[in-house]
Amino acid sequence: MEDLHVHHGDDLPDNLAWKMFREGDDQAMNVILQRYFRPLLHYGSKFSADRSLVEDTIQDLFLGFLEKRQDLGSPANLKNYLFKCLRNNLIRQVKEKARLKPIEEDDALFTEPTNIQDIIMGLENSHEMSQRISSLFLSLTKRQKEVMFLRYYENRSNDEIAEIMDINKQSVSNLLAQCLTVLRENWVHILFLLLPSQIK
Amino acid sequence: MNKYYNFKAVDFIDDPGFRDWVYGRSQDAAVDWQQLGEAEPSLVHEMEAARLFLKSVAGEQPDVSEDYIKIFGDRIIRKHNQETSRETKLSTIRWYKNPVRLLYMAATVFLAFGLGWYLLLSANRNASEQSGMLAWLRADDKLVNKSNGSSHAEIITLQDGSKITLQPNSSVTYPEVFDGTERNVQLEGEAFFEVKRNPKQPFLVHFNNLTVKVLGTSFNIRSFPNEQSVKVTVKTGKVAVLPDKAGFGVRLLTKAPRAVTLTANQEILYKKGGDRFERAVAINSQIVNSAISEADFEFARTPLSDVLEKLEKAYGIPIIYDEDQVRDCSLTASLSDEPLLEKLKMICKTMDASYETVDGRIVMNVKSCRAAVQ
Numbered sequence: 403m404e405d406l407h408v409h410h411g412d413d414l415p416d417n418l419a420w421k422m423f424r425e426g427d428d429q430a431m432n433v434i435l436q437r438y439f440r441p442l443l444h445y446g447s448k449f450s451a452d453r454s455l456v457e458d459t460i461q462d463l464f465l466g467f468l469e470k471r472q473d474l475g476s477p478a479n480l481k482n483y484l485f486k487c488l489r490n491n492l493i494r495q496v497k498e499k500a501r502l503k504p505i506e507e508d509d510a511l512f513t514e515p516t517n518i519q520d521i522i523m524g525l526e527n528s529h530e531m532s533q534r535i536s537s538l539f540l541s542l543t544k545r546q547k548e549v550m551f552l553r554y555y556e557n558r559s560n561d562e563i564a565e566i567m568d569i570n571k572q573s574v575s576n577l578l579a580q581c582l583t584v585l586r587e588n589w590v591h592i593l594f595l596l597l598p599s600q601i602k
Numbered sequence: 603m604n605k606y607y608n609f610k611a612v613d614f615i616d617d618p619g620f621r622d623w624v625y626g627r628s629q630d631a632a633v634d635w636q637q638l639g640e641a642e643p644s645l646v647h648e649m650e651a652a653r654l655f656l657k658s659v660a661g662e663q664p665d666v667s668e669d670y671i672k673i674f675g676d677r678i679i680r681k682h683n684q685e686t687s688r689e690t691k692l693s694t695i696r697w698y699k700n701p702v703r704l705l706y707m708a709a710t711v712f713l714a715f716g717l718g719w720y721l722l723l724s725a726n727r728n729a730s731e732q733s734g735m736l737a738w739l740r741a742d743d744k745l746v747n748k749s750n751g752s753s754h755a756e757i758i759t760l761q762d763g764s765k766i767t768l769q770p771n772s773s774v775t776y777p778e779v780f781d782g783t784e785r786n787v788q789l790e791g792e793a794f795f796e797v798k799r800n801p802k803q804p805f806l807v808h809f810n811n812l813t814v815k816v817l818g819t820s821f822n823i824r825s826f827p828n829e830q831s832v833k834v835t836v837k838t839g840k841v842a843v844l845p846d847k848a849g850f851g852v853r854l855l856t857k858a859p860r861a862v863t864l865t866a867n868q869e870i871l872y873k874k875g876g877d878r879f880e881r882a883v884a885i886n887s888q889i890v891n892s893a894i895s896e897a898d899f900e901f902a903r904t905p906l907s908d909v910l911e912k913l914e915k916a917y918g919i920p921i922i923y924d925e926d927q928v929r930d931c932s933l934t935a936s937l938s939d940e941p942l943l944e945k946l947k948m949i950c951k952t953m954d955a956s957y958e959t960v961d962g963r964i965v966m967n968v969k970s971c972r973a974a975v976q
Binding site for chain 2: 413414415417418421422425427428429430431432435436439440443444447448453457461464465468469531532535536538539540547550551554555557582585586589
């Protein structure tokens with residue numbers, strides 16, 4: 403009879419947690435946060451290196467949900483829905499911040515490579531494999547980086563990525579193909595330096 | 603494993619199993635990547651390049667604890683509650699565009715400081731009052747005090763016909779006659795109350811800086827000074843549990859739980875000094891709907907949604923489930939003469955389902971109508 407006390411178990415499926423949240427259960431929001439706060443913060447940190455900005459945006463997102471909780475729909479996939487909402491709000495926030503402080507440098511990951519020359523120099527000068535590979539990754543455009551993150555780190559399908567980034571499915575396929583081309587073309591320059599002992 | 607021998611870095615990146623290994627996600631991977639690298643040295647370059655690239659894709663993972671997220675969530679809820687209460691007071695006119703409003707606001711701020719000061723004083727006064735005086739006491743009340751020093755429960759009948767079953771080592775204090783706008787009783791220890799209904803004169807039980815307010819119902823309170831928490835269990839009807847009225851100033855200035863309403867078969871557990879009530883389903887839940895009896899819990903090919911609806915009606919406990927999940931489920935079982943939670947367990951046994959109690963409600967998760975293969 404242990405299971406009688408209030409507990410907000412990990413077993414509660416997303417759709418039920420979301421339904422309870424919509425119906426006024428504040429604790430259900432905490433269940434959702436325990437599950438998705440880390441992924442949201444991680445994804446969000448790619449748009450801005452300012453962690454407090456990302457956290458504030460997540461907070462405002464959920465405050466918005468609380469305000470119109472009765473009008474919220476039931477998304478097919480909660481995580482994708484949260485990603486999409488955070489992405490929209492965060493891009494707006496980052497733009498706003500850039501407008502207010504145009505000089506401030508932002509070392510977010512999903513940003514355009516500023517100087518392609520630097521990247522090439524980095525590739526040629528570095529004998530460290532990890533540095534070479536990270537400069538290769540940095541040479542991708544911000545959209546390519548984002549697609550890589552969603553596809554490979556978050557294991558989202560092309561359809562899901564299209565939904566989150568609000569682009570069509572063909573664009574996702576194109577972005578992925580572009581990335582793989584960049585990788586294939588540059589592997590050769592990188593790989594000949596690798597020593598077998600470097601595998602862990 | 604052969605298919606990997608021709609893999610290039612790009613192929614490894616595209617392999618979900620490889621990615622899980624790199625990101626440390628699965629413990630029981632189908633392929634032993636470490637071993638593959640050792641067995642086939644020509645792959646080592648490709649695997650290492652793929653691994654490093656995937657690490658770049660992921661970037662640094664933010665490090666946050668469960669407690670941090672909990673605090674984060676509670677802060678959002680608090681903020682939301684503050685905002686909704688403020689919105690009802692403020693009009694849409696921007697304060698700085700309206701000189702009259704500015705003046706009005708200055709006066710409000712001034713008053714707020716005064717009120718704050720007053721509340722601070724009264725909070726201190728309340729703190730000192732708690733030990734001795736009863737906040738609800740009126741000047742002309744003649745008090746009766748009953749203590750139960752025996753080893754068995756004692757039944758007390760009040761002037762209005764309400765009954766108190768007082769447990770050992772417990773005491774109640776109340777006026778000889780209830781002639782005010784409220785019926786007030788002070789409790790220390792544990793007692794079961796059966797209150798005569800009177801909407802004109804609410805019945806209030808005060809204990810441990812909390813108040814239970816009812817019109818007519820039956821419920822149990824357990825509140826011993828030497829115990830860490832207090833518990834209120836509702837048998838029939840509806841009760842409200844709120845921070846004590848006397849603690850108004852204290853409530854504004856310190857953290858105190860928000861009032862909750864309990865219905866039959868629900869209970870709250872409150873940790874003394876805490877800022878929230880935890881609502882739960884009572885262990886010994888009884889049927890509270892006289893139109894439904896135990897004999898009604900015989901089912902033959904009954905749609906599961908009907909069964910859950912009947913349980914909800916019978917016990918007065920909300921049952922939450924996904925209509926889509928149970929659409930095609932039906933139940934053939936005899937659930938009579940079992941407590942509520944046993945009934946639920948039996949339902950879960952006949953199909954691939956589980957339940958949990960969350961905030962005084964039951965959440966059913968039906969994965970499949972058919973029983974899980976043992």
